[in-house]
Structure formats: structure tokens, C-alpha cells
Amino acid sequence: MLGLGGYGYxxxxxxxxxxxxxxxxxxxxxxxxxxxxxxxxxxxxHMFHIARPEQGLVDAIISGNTRGNxxxxxxxxxxxxxxxxxxxxxxxxxxxxxMFEAHSDNEVFRLRLGKALDYEYHEDYIGGLFSVKGPRDxxxxxxxxxxxxxxxxxxxxxxxxxxxxRRPLVLIISNIHHISDDVDGQRLLDLLQQxxxxxxxxxxxxxxxxxxxxRTTEALRLHATxxxxxxxxxxxxxxxxxxxxKYRAETRGESISSSLLDEIYSRVGGRLIFLDQVARxxxxxxxxxxICQREQRWLLSQCWILGRDIDDEVEHQQDxxxxxxxxxxxxxxxxxxxPTPSSLPRIPLHKVQELMTRADFIPRLDxxxxxxxDADGMVRADSMPMQNAFRAxxxxxxxxxxxxxTNERLDELESLGRTTExxxxxxxxxxxxxxxxxxxGFVIRRK
Numbered sequence: 001m002l003g004l005g006g007y008g009y010x011x012x013x014x015x016x017x018x019x020x021x022x023x024x025x026x027x028x029x030x031x032x033x034x035x036x037x038x039x040x041x042x043x044x045x046h047m048f049h050i051a052r053p054e055q056g057l058v059d060a061i062i063s064g065n066t067r068g069n070x071x072x073x074x075x076x077x078x079x080x081x082x083x084x085x086x087x088x089x090x091x092x093x094x095x096x097x098x099m100f101e102a103h104s105d106n107e108v109f110r111l112r113l114g115k116a117l118d119y120e121y122h123e124d125y126i127g128g129l130f131s132v133k134g135p136r137d138x139x140x141x142x143x144x145x146x147x148x149x150x151x152x153x154x155x156x157x158x159x160x161x162x163x164x165x166r167r168p169l170v171l172i173i174s175n176i177h178h179i180s181d182d183v184d185g186q187r188l189l190d191l192l193q194q195x196x197x198x199x200x201x202x203x204x205x206x207x208x209x210x211x212x213x214x215r216t217t218e219a220l221r222l223h224a225t226x227x228x229x230x231x232x233x234x235x236x237x238x239x240x241x242x243x244x245x246k247y248r249a250e251t252r253g254e255s256i257s258s259s260l261l262d263e264i265y266s267r268v269g270g271r272l273i274f275l276d277q278v279a280r281x282x283x284x285x286x287x288x289x290x291i292c293q294r295e296q297r298w299l300l301s302q303c304w305i306l307g308r309d310i311d312d313e314v315e316h317q318q319d320x321x322x323x324x325x326x327x328x329x330x331x332x333x334x335x336x337x338x339p340t341p342s343s344l345p346r347i348p349l350h351k352v353q354e355l356m357t358r359a360d361f362i363p364r365l366d367x368x369x370x371x372x373x374d375a376d377g378m379v380r381a382d383s384m385p386m387q388n389a390f391r392a393x394x395x396x397x398x399x400x401x402x403x404x405x406t407n408e409r410l411d412e413l414e415s416l417g418r419t420t421e422x423x424x425x426x427x428x429x430x431x432x433x434x435x436x437x438x439x440x441g442f443v444i445r446r447k
Contacts, residue, residue, distance in 0.1 A: 017119065022154045024118040025169055027095035048279040050235055050243045050272060055084055057230065061208060062088035062097055064167025068226065070196035070207040074217055075232030076372045076382055078273025081210045084232075085172055099172040104180040106140035106188055110147075116171075119147050141187060148195050155204040169205045177213035189219055193227075200226040214366055214373035231375045234270030234384075241265055247279045256284075264288045269344075269384025296389035299328075302368055308405040315413045322406050323356040324365055328390040329403065330355055331381060335391070344387050346378040 058073075060066040062085065073081045089097050100116035103109045114121055121143050151171070158166050173192070179185045196207040211217065220227060235243075241261040248254045267288040268274035274291055281287035303324040310318050327347075334345035353359045362379070365371045372382045381387035393399065 017150060018154060018157070020118045021150055022157070024098060024116070025096050025154070027093040048243070048247050048276045050080070050239060050275070052080060052084060052232075052235065054230060054232060055087065058084045059088045059091060061206060062170055063092050064096060064170065064206070067168050067203045067206060068200055069228045070200045070226060071209070072217065072220060072227060072229050073208065073210040073232055074229055074375050075212060076234075076271070077212045077369060078271050078383075079212075079232045079234060080272040081212075081232050082174060083272070085174075085208070085210070096167060097170045097172065099174065101174045102176045102178045104178050104185070106144070106184055109179070109188065110140040110143045113144060113147055117147055117151060119150055121146065141184075141191065144188070145191065148191075152199070152204060155199075159204065168199070168203050170208060171205055172208045172210070174210045175212070176209045177211045177216045179216075181215060186219065189216075190223070193220060193223055197223075197226055213363075214375075214377075215363055217375055229375050233374075235272065235275075236270060237262075237265050240270045240275055244275065244279055244284070248284075260285065265384075267292050267385065267388060269387075271383050271385075274383070274385065292385045292388045292392075295383070295385040296392055299370060299386065299389045299393065302370065305403060305406040307402050308409050310406065310409045310413065312413050312416070315410065318406065319358070319410060320361050320364070322403065322410060323358055323361045324370065325393075325403055325406075327352060327356060327365075327371070327379075328381075329394050329400075331387065332391050332394045335387070344380045344384065346374075346380040349373060349377040349379055352379045 057066070061071055073085070075081055085099070089099070098116040100112040103112060110121070113119075151169070155169050158169070176189070176192075179189055192207065192209075195205075199205040199207065209216075209220075217229070241258070244261055244264070245256050248256050264278060264284055268278055268291055274288075277291065278284045278287050303321045305321050305325055306314070306318060330347065331345050334347070347355070349362070352362060356362070362371070362373070366373055369382045370386060371379055373379050381390055
């Protein structure tokens with residue numbers, strides 16, 4: 001009786017696990033995080049919104065009409081990647097879609113994946129009470145693999161139930177650049193990409209990644225065969241200006257002149273996060289100015305150069321700052337040579353490495369949102385306000401001389417670091433000959 005009861009409970013528990021995962025993809029069901037994000041779309045009357053040309057493709061992906069590939073939505077922070085996904089999720093009422101945020105700790109990633117799929121990793125299995133070990137005895141990576149196996153079973157069941165005509169499930173993993181850039185993080189990314197490739201080929205599940213860091217694009221490109229990359233950029237000038245004009249007219253009854261709107265765009269550009277702040281503010285021009293000032297203060301706090309009086313203790317930090325300012329100077333110089341009001345000057349990544357004479361500083365600048373590297377490997381300022389900060393700093397009187405003095409001092413410190421002082425004591429009077437032999441040090445002989 002005990003054996004039959006245990007076997008019956010085990011079979012019941014397995015079916016219950018699959019039922020819960022299937023229920024997580026039912027329409028109208030969102031996690032608390034998704035509900036909080038979707039709440040902004042409930043009050044459409046007071047929402048600042050710009051219809052992006054990419055929205056149609058995102059709608060097709062989330063609704064399951066586009067299959068056979070997995071997708072990477074790549075763009076800087078604040079360009080509207082998550083907003084497009086949430087808007088598409090609302091259109092299908094969450095049917096067949098699950099979404100969660102990536103994390104640098106694989107254990108936290110495991111928990112978030114379990115929450116999105118409503119999967120407990122057998123931690124609520126009563127049979128664990130009768131064993132010496134805990135109900136979960138595995139690494140986070142193995143648990144993630146188990147969860148994805150369960151998701152695959154649900155996708156197969158749904159396809160069989162609809163005789164192969166059911167649309168694929170969609171799993172969205174936001175901000176995968178949060179996955180740590182180490183061995184464990186690379187293993188997790190490889191696991192996810194392997195599943196994405198397999199599921200895209202079979203049409204079972206469509207994985208959608210979002211990222212705003214170039215390193216994730218490089219990592220995924222190595223093994224990508226079915227990945228489609230959607231580059232989400234800032235909105236163009238005419239679209240942004242018209243959206244601002246329409247929003248202010250509808251919410252405040254204001255008629256904004258074209259010259260003022262052009263002036264605002266020249267400060268904040270087409271970044272949605274900045275346009276939203278400007279559109280909702282009392283004084284749009286003052287808000288645009290404060291955004292530029294905030295970006296300038298951030299740049300100075302991270303990358304300002306100290307000139308000729310650099311202490312040797314901060315040599316490495318000033319190497320980084322001088323390289324950043326050299327790049328800023330080059331971008332401003334390109335802008336002066338070829339002024340294009342609606343676009344930011346760009347430099348190929350390999351040319352930036354040559355300009356800075358360092359390749360290891362570029363990922364850090366990208367991480368600090370000072371520069372941005374697009375999917376084509378072109379480097380530019382992270383945003384229009386950051387380019388304005390570059391311009392304001394590089395146009396200061398004496399900046400070129402200050403940067404040159406900093407580089408000269410760094411060269412001097414580097415030369416001192418390669419210099420060795422030799423002191424010889426207690427020698428008998430007379431003449432001595434000092435010679436060196438390769439690998440054997442110095443030899444001193446008395447003449």
C-alpha cells in the first residue's frame with residue numbers, strides 16, 4: 001500500500017508540475033513584475049508614446065506569427081526595447097508568453113526562471129522529506145536545464161493537442177548583459193543559446209533576448225545560425241519632434257514652436273527615456289538642459305584628467321581617463337568636420353582601439369554608458385546628451401593643452417616604472433668595468 005501510494009503521488013506530482021507550467025502561459029496571467037510594467041499601458045490617455053517602425057516585427061514575434069528564429073533586441077538603455085515587448089504582450093493578453101529579468105548570479109537567475117514558469121524545481125516534493133539529502137541537490141545550471149526540459153514538454157504537448165498548428169511559446173529574457181562575464185556566465189549563455197537554436201529549428205519555443213552591451217552580441221555571434229538581430233536605435237528627429245508637439249497639445253493645450261522643438265531635440269536627441277522626461281515636465285527646455293548637465297557631471301566624475309601633476313598612485317586610472325578624453329576629442333572633431341544635426345559621429349571599433357592604444361578600456365566605457373557600440377561594431381557617444389557633454393568639455397579653453405600635459409606626465413610615469421636604479425657600495429678605490437650578460441644579471445670587474 002505504501003509503495004502504491006508513493007508511486008501514485010509521484011505520477012500525480014509530475015503531472016501537476018507540467019500543469020502549472022502550462023498554466024503560466026495562459027492568457028491574462030502575468031507575474032507581479034510584468035503586471036507592474038504593464039500598468040503603464042492602462043492609462044493610455046496620459047501616456048507619452050512613439051510608434052516605432054520595429055513594433056510590427058515585435059508584434060509578429062510575440063504573437064507567434066514569426067517562427068524559425070530566435071531574436072536579440074539590441075540597443076542602448078532607454079531606446080524602448082522593453083516597452084515594445086510589453087506593448088506586444090498586452091495585445092495577446094500574455095497568451096503563450098513568459099518574461100523575466102536576467103541576473104549575474106546563476107542562483108538568482110534560476111529562481112527568476114522558476115517564477116516565470118511557475119516551476120518549483122521539485123523543492124515542494126514531499127518525497128524529499130524521507131531522504132537524507134535536501135529536495136534539491138544540483139547546481140543552478142542543472143536546475144535551469146531541468147526547467148527548460150519541462151518547458152519543452154509543455155510546448156510539445158500543446159503542439160500535439162492542436163495537431164501541429166499551435167503557435168510557438170515565447171520566452172523573453174531581458175537584459176542578458178547582466179549575466180556575468182566569467183566562466184559560469186558563459187556556460188549559462190551557451191546553455192540558453194543551444195536551447196534557442198534547437199527550439200527555433202523545431203518551432204517549439206521562440207527565445208527573445210534583450211541587451212544594451214556589445215559584449216553579449218559578440219558572445220552570441222560565435223555560435224549563432226538562427227539568431228536574428230534587431231538593432232533598436234533612437235527615433236529620428238521628425239518623429240520625435242512631432243510626438244512632442246502632439247503630446248503637449250493634447251495634455252496641456254500648448255502650441256510649441258518648431259524652433260523650440262528642434263532646440264530640445266538637439267539636446268536630448270531621440271532617446272525615448274529622455275523624450276519622456278521632457279514631454280512630462282513643466283519646462284521642456286529647462287529639463288533638456290538639466291539632462292545634458294547631468295550627463296556632463298557623470299562624464300567628469302568618471303573620466304576627468306588631472307594634468308601635469310598626476311600622482312603615480314593614480315597612473316592606471318588616469319590612463320583610462322586620458323584614453324576616454326582622447327576618444328571624446330576625436331568624436332567632437334568628426335562632428336565639426338561633418339556636421340549632421342540628427343546623427344552622432346561614429347568610428348569603427350578597430351580604429352578606436354588604435355586611437356586609444358588600448359583595447360581593454362572600451363568595454364568599461366560601454367558599461368558606464370559613456371560610449372555605445374552598435375551591432376555593426378561602430379563606436380559613438382552613448383546618447384545625444386553625452387555627445388553634448390563631449391563637445392562642452394573639449395571646447396573649454398586650454399583643454400587640448402591639459403590633455404597633452406596629462407599624456408606627457410603618463411609617459412613620464414611609465415618611463416620611470418621601466419627604469420631601475422643600481423647602487424654599488426663599499427668598493428675598493430680604482431676603476432671598475434660594469435657589463436651585462438643575457439639572463440645572468442650584471443658583472444663588475446676591476447680594471
